[in-house]
Structure formats: structure tokens, C-alpha cells
Amino acid sequence: MFQWLTNSFIHVLFMSVSAGWTILFVIVIRLLLSRIPKRIIYPLWAVVIFRLCCPFSLQSLYSLFPSVLTTPARIIQAPLSEPGTDLLLDNEILSPSLTMAASNLSNKWNWMLFFAVIWAAGMCVLLLYGGIQTWKFSRQLRSLESVKINDIPIPVSYLPAGVHSTFLFGLCCPRIYLPKGLSSKETEYILTHELSHLRRGDHIVKPFFWILVCVHWINPFVWLAFYLFESDVERSCDERVLLRMISGSHSGKSLSEIKKEYASVLLQMSSKRRFAAGYPLALGENSVKGRIQGILQYKKTKLWVSVLAAATVAAVGIGLALNPASEGAAQTQHSIDFTTNDGKVFSVDLSLPNNLSLDREDATDSALSSFVITYQKETVGSLRIYPFATDNAEDLQSVDTSSENLPMQIYATIALSGHVDYQNGYEVVLSTNTLCSAVCRPLIHEIENYAGNTPDAPWSEHDCVLAYDLAGKPYFLVLFFDADIISPQQLKEVAKSVSFL
DSSP: OHHHHHHHHHHHHHHHHHHHHHHHHHHHHHHHTTTSOHHHHTTHHHHHHHHHHOSOOOEESSOOSOGGGSOOHHHHHSOOOOTTOOOSSOTTTSOHHHHHHHHHHHGGGHHHHHHHHHHHHHHHHHHHHHHHHHHHHHHHHHTSOEEOOTTOSSOEEEOOTTOOOOEEEOSSSOEEEEOTTOOHHHHHHHHHHHHHHHHHTHHHHHHHHHHHHHHTTTOHHHHHHHHHHHHHHHHHHHHHHHHHHHHTTTTTSOHHHHHHHHHHHHHHHHTSOOSSTTOTTOBSOSOHHHHHHHHHHOOOOOHHHHHHHHHHHHHHHHHHHSEEOOSSSOEEEEEEEEEOTTSOEEEEEEEEETTOEEEEEOOOTTOSEEEEEEETTEEEEEEEEEEOSOOOHHHHHTOOTTOSSOOHHHHHHHHTOTTEEOTTOEEEEEEOSSEEEEEEOOEEEOOTTOOSOGGGOOEEEEEEEEEEETTSOSEEEEEEEETTSSOHHHHHHHHHHOEEO
16 A cells, blocks of 8 residues: 555656646747737647646657656656565565665655655545535536527526626536626627637536646646636637627627627626636636736737747647657567576566567576677677675665665675776666666676686776666676667666566
């Protein structure tokens, strides 16, 4: 239960960060295109909703999304333990001292669990509040009789005397709610506005967006996005009303006259008692002052300007919806099974570029398992799995997975070898409290096929991935590639893909 909660929180956190970038981009576009009709800009909010609810996306070379903000799947999948348990490491495999170290390491996740509980509690409170408010609101409206008006595809209900509100409410069976005593002109304007909401599905989109706000309540940009979304929803429908009135029964009037009439209707409605003002799931009651200003300032946009603005919005929307593609060839997932010295079978998953193959070979020296990497039947690298260099609790407790230095307590088996030099740098590309994946460019002493004296053997440069997970079993992975066989970005993608099972 605790593991699932923490993983869910981390997942939501990364989606929220991704959505935050999208929201900022949309706000900038709104400012740059402030004179463009809102009905053209409104579709950008679909991208924000997509980023808030979808943890993945298609990859493309064309993307406005920073690669650093794409969700690191390994952080989400990193195993966590519930407080008071020793699930991080297998007691049957490790010594008591290493089990003690794992228990101490698990305490580092308590803060993450603490924040996860706060997030879940806040989400539940907001969802409960929204649910209760919806239930109360629907009960108030349930007793109202509905009537059928010609050419109106849904029922219309009139509110009690003295209540002056107009709104569209309902998911499966939406209705339009009007106050009594409206003139024919007021009714025509209001019904046209509410039907614009209905045709576009705003009565479904807005409640769904509100649920996402409850899930991402810790992100202030999401609240800002919902406020701006509400404004754009209403103002874009106001624009549609003006366009329909110009081409409809009011076609004999000028745009200026229609704007004054519509603004007057909204002003009269706002000056009286409102029933659903500020209610998050009703449509038609928000930001009346801004709407009136927008109506009075509305001007018909030239066709070429509208086309250019629509093309810009479409390009931005597609760019924000797509994740940046990784450099180089596509990746293929590999699952590696191996057996420890005591007969236990475990596995490691990782991805390699499609043009590379992985073939098992007999394990050498102290390796638990060994593989060769081939390209067009030529060996271009190797993969080996080694046991930890120590099982001392204090040594493992001091390991810093984010350190830019080799953790000798883990890698001493290879790092202290006289035939591999790791002084060429060590860059961590992914780390949690227990997991670390890094890349480096070591020098390897080529002694295996050298016929002369060993000290005279040449040194060659290689690309390397080093990875371990203290929350898994006591082993680590070493992956060597011949220099420049794959790009630095591909090497980092391989490092990020390593998963200990």
C-alpha cells in the first residue's frame, strides 16, 4: 500500500512538472496572441489536459518539450519499502549486516511517503468537496421542471423567481438553466452562448479539468491554468455568439450594435442575484467583467491573420504534445537472467540500440554472468554482472548514489583492477536513494590478446555504463562499448533503461 502510494505520488509529480512547462508555454502564447480571437487559442488547453492526465507521449524530432522534463521511468519503478519492513533486500541472500544497512536506507524514503500522504489527503478533500457540492447543487435543480424550446436540442429549465443566473449543467443529461422574465432578445443571446458550450463539449471538459486540478493541487500553475481556461472558455463562446448573431436574424445590425446589446445583457444579468457564480462545474457565470470588456473590444480578424494564428497554435500544440525523440537508432528491450553463487536466479532489464545484439558467453573471473555485444557479427562490447565488493553495513550506508565519484564500496571489484582506469570521468545520469546509473569513458589495458610483455600492452578507450540498486540484490552491472560505437546520448539512454528485478 505504501509503495503504491509513493510511486503514484512520484508519477503525478513528474506529470505535474511536465504540465507546468506546458502551462507556461501556453500562457506565453496567450500573451503574444492577445489580440487574436480566443476561439483560436482555446484548443491549446487540450494539450495542458493531455499532459496532466497522460504519463507518456509519442516521440518526435519536432518537439517543444525539453528532454530533461520527460518522465524518468526508473525513478517511478524504483522499489520502495513500507516503514517497519525489510523488503529492500532479500534476507536469504544477504548477510545480517547488509540487511541492517538496507533497513537504514529505507528510512530515507519516509519523507517521500510523508509528502505522498499529504498529497493524497489534499486530493481526497478536494474531490470530496467537489462531489458534495455537485450533489447539493443537483438536488437544488432536481425539482425544476424542464421545457422543450424549438430548435434547442436539450431541455431548458427556469430557475425560481428572484434567482437570476444562466448556466449549462449536467454531464450525461445536460440542461440549460434560465431565470424567469427574460425578454426575447436576452433569451436569444443567452441560449446561443450556452449552446456554444454544448456543441463544443465544455460541460464535460470543465469537470474533467477540475478533477485533474484536484489530483495536481500541489502545483500552483495548474490552478492558474484552470482560471485562465475558464476565462478562455467563456470569451471564446462570446465570440461565437457575436459571429452567429451577425450571420443570423440580427444580420441587419452592425457588429457595434450587436456588441452593445450583448454586453448590456451580460451587465443586466451580473447586476442581479446569481445562483451558480464561482461554482466550478457550471458554465456561463464566470468573469463577467472581463467578458464584457472582451465583447466591446472584439474586432473581426482578417482571414490571413486568423489562418496564420491557427497554424501557429496548431504547431505549438503538436510540439507541446510530443516528447523529444532520442538521438540515434530505436531501442530494443533485453532481459538478462543469471544465477548467483548460491543458486538463486535473478534478472536485469535494459535497452540497446536495435542494430546491436546481445549474446551470452561463459562468465570469467569473478563475474556472475557475461555477455558479448555484437554489431553485424563483430564484437563491439561486453556486459558483465559482478557481486558487490562489500556487504559491510557502514560502508553501504555511506554510499551516495548522486555522487560524481565512483562508489568504491560497490565497484571496488573492478575499480581497483590494474587493467582498467576510470579516471576519465564518471557522470551520474539517474539516481534515487538506492539506485544509480552512470556513464564513463575508461581506459582498458588490452592484455588478453597481447603476445608480448603485459606492461607493454596498449590501452584503449571505451564507453561504459555502470549501474546498481541497493534496493535489489547485491550485484552491479558493467557495460562496455568500443569507443564511439554509439553516441553519448544513446549511452545515457542505455544507462537510464537499466532495471534491476
